[in-house]
Amino acid sequence: MADLQRLEVSFLTSAPSLRKCPPPQGPEVAFAGRSNAGKSSVLNRLTGSRQTARVSKTPGRTQLLNFFAVREGGCLVDLPGYGYAKAQKSTQAAWQESVNEYLSYRENLVAVVLVMDIRHPLQPFDTHLLDWAHDSGIPMRVLLNKADKLKHGARQNTLRNVQQKLAGNPFAQVQSFSATSGLGQAELLETLVDWLVGQPGSAAD
Numbered sequence: 149m150a151d152l153q154r155l156e157v158s159f160l161t162s163a164p165s166l167r168k169c170p171p172p173q174g175p176e177v178a179f180a181g182r183s184n185a186g187k188s189s190v191l192n193r194l195t196g197s198r199q200t201a202r203v204s205k206t207p208g209r210t211q212l213l214n215f216f217a218v219r220e221g222g223c224l225v226d227l228p229g230y231g232y233a234k235a236q237k238s239t240q241a242a243w244q245e246s247v248n249e250y251l252s253y254r255e256n257l258v259a260v261v262l263v264m265d266i267r268h269p270l271q272p273f274d275t276h277l278l279d280w281a282h283d284s285g286i287p288m289r290v291l292l293n294k295a296d297k298l299k300h301g302a303r304q305n306t307l308r309n310v311q312q313k314l315a316g317n318p319f320a321q322v323q324s325f326s327a328t329s330g331l332g333q334a335e336l337l338e339t340l341v342d343w344l345v346g347q348p349g350s351a352a353d
């Protein structure tokens with residue numbers, strides 16, 4: 149398990165709301181973040197398949213909560229992006245409501261991967277989610293995704309800045325990532341496996 153290269157997942161179901169989510173089975177890790185930050189691309193990178201989750205150049209691609217069962221145990225959930233301005237206001241409100249509800253009440257949610265574009269870190273939605281995770285004691289891995297878009301120095305500067313800003317939150321860890329190049333993949337995989345398989349009541353017990 150230590151040198152796992154990718155996660156084997158199978159699509160389970162899509163849900164428009166918390167009520168329609170599948171019955172909890174094992175620990176769940178959700179991928180949250182602003183629209184277009186690369187949540188679905190990160191998932192595809194982790195599974196080694198471009199087909200796991202739908203990716204688009206147009207923000208607002210993921211409009212439902214998409215559940216993927218992980219072979220080793222537990223589930224990954226691709227959430228609709230926050231702040232997609234072009235969606236109809238009513239549609240956007242419905243997605244955000246379903247995401248908020250899911251994050252607040254999903255009983256088997258054990259951790260969140262917060263995906264940000266490294267060029268635009270810590271937008272209002274991100275800090276809101278980080279505050280919520282801090283208050284709820286939910287572990288969070290912050291990904292500075294699209295790191296391939298920055299040179300090494302700029303990447304390191306952003307990483308340091310974000311680390312400093314989150315220094316007071318013991319539940320949040322930050323890392324650089326690139327869904328395109330695979331940078332940071334091994335580090336993230338190790339954490340995910342820990343969350344999914346290292347939990348009481350999961351397949352490893």
Ligand SMILES: Nc1nc2c(ncn2[C@@H]2O[C@H](COP(=O)(O)OP(=O)(O)OP(=O)(O)O)[C@@H](O)[C@H]2O)c(=O)[nH]1
Pocket residue numbers: 181182183184185186187188189190202203204205206207208209210211227228229230232293294295296297325326327328329
């Ligand atoms: N260069 C680069 N582009 C990326 C990376 N990750 C994602 N992208 C691109 O960013 C765009 C949005 O990616 P998605 O994975 O669909 O983003 P999302 O966060 O799932 O978006 P929503 O479903 O709208 O919330 C696509 O054009 C991706 O190819 C990355 O690490 N590097």
Ligand SMILES: [Mg+2]
Pocket residue numbers: 187188189202203209210226227228229
């Ligand atoms: Mg998506």
